[in-house]
Amino acid sequence: MLSTSKNNGTLNRREFLKSSSGIALFIGASGIFPALISCSDSKKIQEQFEKHAITAWVKISEDGQIIIYNPASEMGQGSMTSLPLIFAEEMDADWTKVKVEFSPQESETYGSPGWAPGSKMMFTVGSRTTNSYFNTMRTAGAQARAILLHAAAQNWKVPVEELSAENSVVSHNGSDKTITYGELIPYLVAVETMPDVSEVPLKASDKFKLIGKEIPRTEIPSKVDGTAQFAIDVRLPDMVYGVLERGNLHGAKPTLLNESEILGMEGVIKVVPYDYAIDVIASKLEQALKAKSQLKIDWSSSDASGFNSEEIYQEYEKIAAQNQAGEVITEEGDVSNALRNASKVYQADYKNDYVYHAQLEPLNAVIQVSEDLQNAEVWVGSQQGMDTKLGVPGVLGIPPENVNVHLQYLGGGFGRRSLSDFVEECAVLAKEVAPKPVKLIWTREDDLRYGTYRPMSLQRIKASVDSSGNINAFSHTVVGDGGNLVASGIQNDHYAIPNQFADWRSTTHGIRLKHWRSVGHGPNKFAIESMLDQIAYDQKMDPVDLRRKLMANSPRALATLEKAVEISNWSQPSPEGYAKGISFVEHGSLGTGVCEIFLNKETGEIKVNRVWIALDAGTIIQPDNVKAQMEGGIIMGISSALKERISVVNGQIQQSNFNDYSLLRMQDSPDIIETVLIPSGETPQGVGETATPMVAGAIANAFLQLTGKHLRHMPFTPERVLEALDS
Amino acid sequence: MSSYTLSVNDQNHTVEVDKGTSLLWVLREHLGLTGTKYGCGIAQCGACTIHVDGSPMKACVLSVEDFSNGQKIKTIEGLSENADHPLQKAWIEVQAPQCGYCHSGQIMQAAALLENNPSPSKEEIKAHMNGNICRCGTYLRIVQAIQLAAQNQ
Incomplete structure (x- = not known):
């Protein structure tokens, strides 16, 4: 069915050819830009169509160039390659002719299935990208292929069943006729009846030519010559600069004492007060920063006033000791009864301090609001959100369709860029100086002190063994602020323990919090895996044998354990002064990691020397990229387990930059991180957050093997290590 | 405001900025070398x-007036x-960057090493590169890339 709309000038340029359930084909006025759009609602498609010159998953030009849209953020995890690769696989596109661009930020068109049934969203969080887009991209790619084949069949007047496609070339099996996708474009325009592509067959995995192969990442060349554009690199004519002073007490309200002095400084355009900060807008960045340094601000007290992060652990212990349970997360069997009748009961507390994202590109955005304040252009590195317009419409009081978000590469995300506070902040400034564009930059000090941290928490675990030495009860209480931020990962889905209980007990301190790579899995897996090794050590069992028993009902988890044991030569003793520790994590994918550590008993310094990981992530799209995620995840895990720590005194954040907030550097990094990927044809699972939470448990377990002592408070700073050795 | 002439990438650029302005802001925001x-x-x-004259330096702590004398x-x-x-080619070959934000700095730091020491040991590489943070944790691949570039150059 052909329908044409000539409502306005925009639509006059094109024809709206076909909308069946899930597919539409758009033809540009010149007839050379057919595009596919996956959307079930034809009205929405039409709306999309009116907004964008061409909005779809793919554009093909007559010279064979193919542009495939990436709907996800690129923050180093590889979405700029993995998602278009899945599309190209099913489209049978010539990958060497593919160029990747970010899609528009329209979740109805470009979203993957959201958390609510039937919903769609564009949100690069929780390691969900490949997993949630796998079927979406495959189907859209197969639909593109079906339409191209249909056009060729019509042109040649042969049944479509007689055609095949490979590398952007359609072949007729009954003759020697071939035609490239680019050459098909004129015939696409002439297609009068469109095939129903709502249900297209997908390739069998043994036919994959791109998925699972070593394909280099598309955007890496731009990251070695300085041309990759991050939002902080955007420069526009007449652009001005905004910086905010936020203090170091979260929630404190500022009173500016020297506004006229600041307004008199060279280049200063405006001073804008926020509830929690004072902003300076200036013509040049250095002028804005200079004025910021001269601000005299009186700060109010806040909910965080009086809070001391070191002392609060005593309160946490009291909360953990209360009989009243908190919010119950897991309850299987009868833990109390099992503990009472156990052969031996173990109890320990594990602690973790606040940690900071430290993405290397500080938060920033560039926004230009039109003179009539009715439209906005936004350049930002964002992990997106439930609101794809990142809060800007709300700030400006305009409809979402009047906001155009230009997604840029992210200089690290790790969860921090899933909160749009900095984008909304920039929108306020852009409104103040409209129609001039404004670049908002958080200094490193702003980014760190006004950060949103992984919460501190205390984990109390009680576990018991029966007379045969089998673990029969496991009770896990987490105390801390933020619900799932401290509770994620507390379940033991792959350990067969008949009686289990887990609860979260709430605290609050007025400190800003957010998801930090792997969220609560870091502290929770540390506690769980440490307790398992404590029991094994006391029962004189091999920690691997103990986990083998627990994983008896979970063959995929067990396979990662066995593979890690094999590649790490687990049974072979480490050299003098070294020891190995093991840890298992599920976070979408399943992984077992082994860390070999070296301990300097004089200084208390721990060095992770070698790491081995066996991972089951289902179908692997880009094997080398998955390994890179394991390497990065392990390094971040070591950094947070050994070094990273935000402390709070009287509500004030004590650290300010990388001089007092230490990150792992090259000399402290392992020499080898070896990853083995378990072959699988299952649905792909996320890989970005499985390695990080393995590390602390594996280090603590290696330390136990080496010294007979326990490390139970992250980070394992030299002081804490020496204290453990003396205990 | 004062006028300063800088020699950057074999071209002279004149900028009007305050004394004390960081060379980093001059390069990025005034000259567009982002x-x-x-x-x-x-x-x-x-x-x-x-x-600067072949030595690796951190632009953020350099003042413009000290680097406009022909350096x-x-x-x-x-x-x-x-x-x-060779480093850029090796960087691509081993797929070193993740987010990529730190990698211009990593490559510049590494390039200065290879200028003076064409075949550095692993320990020399690590010591030379220790001032460059990579939050994505690409350190192992950076070492590999430098070793590969040293072989290939």
């Missing part, structure tokens, strides 16, 4: 590493003609 990144502002992370400044944009420095 390959050099801002990470910390206190010479702790190395994202802003450039070469030869080189940024990532001037490292090679066609992004074909």
Whole structure:
């Protein structure tokens, strides 16, 4: 069915050819830009169509160039390659002719299935990208292929069943006729009846030519010559600069004492007060920063006033000791009864301090609001959100369709860029100086002190063994602020323990919090895996044998354990002064990691020397990229387990930059991180957050093997290590 | 405001800025050479590493007036003609970057090493590169890339 709309000038340029359930084909006025759009609602498609010159998953030009849209953020995890690769696989596109661009930020068109049934969203969080887009991209790619084949069949007047496609070339099996996708474009325009592509067959995995192969990442060349554009690199004519002073007490309200002095400084355009900060807008960045340094601000007290992060652990212990349970997360069997009748009961507390994202590109955005304040252009590195317009419409009081978000590469995300506070902040400034564009930059000090941290928490675990030495009860209480931020990962889905209980007990301190790579899995897996090794050590069992028993009902988890044991030569003793520790994590994918550590008993310094990981992530799209995620995840895990720590005194954040907030550097990094990927044809699972939470448990377990002592408070700073050795 | 003439990537550029302005802001915001990144502002992370007369330096803590006397400044944009420095090729071959934000600085720091020491040991590489932070944790691949470039150059 052909329908044409000539409502306005925009639509006059094109024809709206076909909308069946899930597919539409758009033809540009010149007839050379057919595009596919996956959307079930034809009205929405039409709306999309009116907004964008061409909005779809793919554009093909007559010279064979193919542009495939990436709907996800690129923050180093590889979405700029993995998602278009899945599309190209099913489209049978010539990958060497593919160029990747970010899609528009329209979740109805470009979203993957959201958390609510039937919903769609564009949100690069929780390691969900490949997993949630796998079927979406495959189907859209197969639909593109079906339409191209249909056009060729019509042109040649042969049944479509007689055609095949490979590398952007359609072949007729009954003759020697071939035609490239680019050459098909004129015939696409002439297609009068469109095939129903709502249900297209997908390739069998043994036919994959791109998925699972070593394909280099598309955007890496731009990251070695300085041309990759991050939002902080955007420069526009007449652009001005905004910086905010936020203090170091979260929630404190500022009173500016020297506004006229600041307004008199060279280049200063405006001073804008926020509830929690004072902003300076200036013509040049250095002028804005200079004025910021001269601000005299009186700060109010806040909910965080009086809070001391070191002392609060005593309160946490009291909360953990209360009989009243908190919010119950897991309850299987009868833990109390099992503990009472156990052969031996173990109890320990594990602690973790606040940690900071430290993405290397500080938060920033560039926004230009039109003179009539009715439209906005936004350049930002964002992990997106439930609101794809990142809060800007709300700030400006305009409809979402009047906001155009230009997604840029992210200089690290790790969860921090899933909160749009900095984008909304920039929108306020852009409104103040409209129609001039404004670049908002958080200094490193702003980014760190006004950060949103992984919460501190205390984990109390009680576990018991029966007379045969089998673990029969496991009770896990987490105390801390933020619900799932401290509770994620507390379940033991792959350990067969008949009686289990887990609860979260709430605290609050007025400190800003957010998801930090792997969220609560870091502290929770540390506690769980440490307790398992404590029991094994006391029962004189091999920690691997103990986990083998627990994983008896979970063959995929067990396979990662066995593979890690094999590649790490687990049974072979480490050299003098070294020891190995093991840890298992599920976070979408399943992984077992082994860390070999070296301990300097004089200084208390721990060095992770070698790491081995066996991972089951289902179908692997880009094997080398998955390994890179394991390497990065392990390094971040070591950094947070050994070094990273935000402390709070009287509500004030004590650290300010990388001089007092230490990150792992090259000399402290392992020499080898070896990853083995378990072959699988299952649905792909996320890989970005499985390695990080393995590390602390594996280090603590290696330390136990080496010294007979326990490390139970992250980070394992030299002081804490020496204290453990003396205990 | 004062006028300063800088030699950057073999071209002279004149800028009007206040004395004391960081060379990093001059390069990025005034000259548009945004390959050099801002990470910390206190010479702790190395994202802003450039070469001054061949030596690697952290642009964020340099004042413009001290580097407008004919010193030869080189940024990532001037490292090679066609992004074909042996390090850049090796960086792509081992797929070193993740988010990539720190990698201009990493490559500039590494380039200075290979200038003076064409075949550095692993320990020499690590010691030389220790001032450059990579939050994505690409350190092992950076070492590999430098070793590969040393072999290939």
